[in-house]
Amino acid sequence: MTAQQRRAPGRPRNTEADRAVLSAALDLIAEAGVEGVSIDQAAKRAGVARTTVYRRYATRDDLAVAALVANEAAVLVSFRVPDQPSPADLVATWSAGLSDPRARTLLRRMMSVPREHPELWAAFRAASGDSGDQGVHDLVVRAQENGQLATDADVEMVQAMLTGAVAVHLTNYPDDVSAEEVAAYFWRVLRTLGFRVTARSRGWF
Incomplete structure (x- = not known):
């Protein structure tokens, strides 16, 4: 309690x-x-x-x-992430969040919390229900089921690489990057990981 x-x-x-x-x-x-x-x-x-x-x-x-x-709850609400996001929803969410300088600063600060404050991080993960990680995991599984990703792809490794791509962008790209530039970056990441991304599946982009 x-x-x-x-x-x-x-x-x-x-x-x-x-x-x-x-x-x-x-x-x-x-x-x-x-x-x-x-x-x-x-x-x-x-x-x-x-x-x-x-x-x-x-x-x-x-x-x-x-x-x-x-x-975290405000991010999910403001970007209207559905219960079962598609790759396009994921890109839209990350591009909106990572094009916000304040959000980028906060995310960079959070990257050190698991190591420096493990008990606080565990409490945060328990309170948030690991919603972010679970959402990415479920997205990868659905992509396999829908033929957007090879069925023999290592789900845990794909998930880890997607999460790692966020960290890479936070550390290697400027904070004044546009949402369109962030979106282009993540579409490249998805294609590199083997997602079969088409203009139709991308929808808004």
Whole structure:
């Protein structure tokens, strides 16, 4: 049970304050990593009292995990990723996210979390349900079933290489890259991995 679930009944939560606190925490992570997050700094940046944050999150890690989970959920909603995304949906999502400088900075910061804060990372993965990794895995399996990828392709390796392609783009490409340039990069990645990508399957591109 999380700290939020253990919270005693009381006044209805202020959703505007919730958003402000989580946004402030994400900004702090983007600027200085998890080490830069504190209850005091999040409260100051969000323009709320420290007690407002402490009522929601007992520790820095609770706040950081909640901010990262909320950010992942917002990405899925804002890019309208369907329950069963196609390669075109994946490219659309990554091109929209990786063409946003703030999102790129935040993702780069997150790349160090598994190594430097393994317990926090485990809590984040548990809270988010590994939705991102599972979505990519399911996409690869469906691509095989639909004839877009060879049936003997190593699903785990293809998934790892797709995820690795994101890391490569974050470290090797400028932050002012356009969505179209990101999309072109990932279509090249998919073709290189053996996806049978056609103009019809790409749809919008």
